[in-house]
Amino acid sequence: MMELLTSVLGWTEQTLFIGFVVFARIGATVFLLPAFGEQSVPARVKLAMAVSFTLIVAPAVYPQIELALAQAGPLSILFPEVVVGLALGVGVRLFVLGLQTAGAIAAQSTSLSQIFGGAGVDPQPAISHILVVSGLALAVLLDLHVRVALMMVSSYDLLPVGQFPxxxxxxxxxxxxxxxxxxxxxxxxxxxxxxxxxxxxxxxxxxxxxxxxxxxxxxxxxxxxxxxxxxxxxxxxxxxxxxxxxxxxxxxxxx
Incomplete structure (x- = not known):
């Protein structure tokens, strides 16, 4: 009985740590994602989204992380995962900044720089605000969460666990x-x-x-x-x- 409890506890500890490794990459990405990582979104909601993505992605990449843990130390894996997550998050976030830049260029070219005001956390021209809000709503309606989950799963094939890019x-x-x-x-x-x-x-x-x-x-x-x-x-x-x-x-x- 004790041997069974010991094996169950060991498996549980390993599973939780593997989930934490997945969370290190996904959490850094989610906090920068469009819609999910906006400054107006509360930190608790972002944390809940990161945990939800972790529960989705972890079963798909469990064997890869288990193999990486057997070949390297646990702590040496976490920091590269955060770096990879930040890189992916910044890459997607740049497209929102591109939409803001397009709105700023359009506003400077016309006389709509101040009309309507801004309702976002950061001050921005009205055209930028309209385009960004509409773009984020469209992205969520078109299954942004599904695409992000698939991106995170495929990222483990391109950027292996525990290795710096x-x-x-x-x-x-x-x-x-x-x-x-x-x-x-x-x-x-x-x-x-x-x-x-x-x-x-x-x-x-x-x-x-x-x-x-x-x-x-x-x-x-x-x-x-x-x-x-x-x-x-x-x-x-x-x-x-x-x-x-x-x-x-x-x-x-x-x-």
């Missing part, structure tokens, strides 16, 4: 993700930038033809109305392009 590889990967996100941000803001260029060119022609006319007073309502209309028309297409790029990254973060 190669520094050069991680640097090149980070630079490529940042470049991809900035290119996406400029692409999303392109309709507003083009509209602003047309507006300024037309305003210059009118001012040249009629110097006595206060074109700024005439053009301000026009650019504001046109920007709101353009936002309403283009937002579904912009968000579909954004969610497609983010889902492609989550499906293959190191591709």
């Amino acid at each position: 190669d520094r050069d590889f991680l640097t090149m990967w980070g630079v490529s993700v940042v470049a991809q996100v900035f290119a996406l941000a400029f692409t999303l803001a392109a309709p507003f930038v083009i509209g602003s260029m047309i507006y300024n060119a037309a305003l210059g022609v009118i001012n040249k033809a009629m110097p006595q006319l206060m074109v700024a007073f005439v053009g301000a309502p026009a650019i504001t109305g046109a920007s709101i209309f353009l936002l309403a028309v283009s937002a579904p297409f912009l968000l579909s392009l954004w969610i497609g790029a983010m889902n492609a990254f989550i499906s293959n973060p190191f591709g």
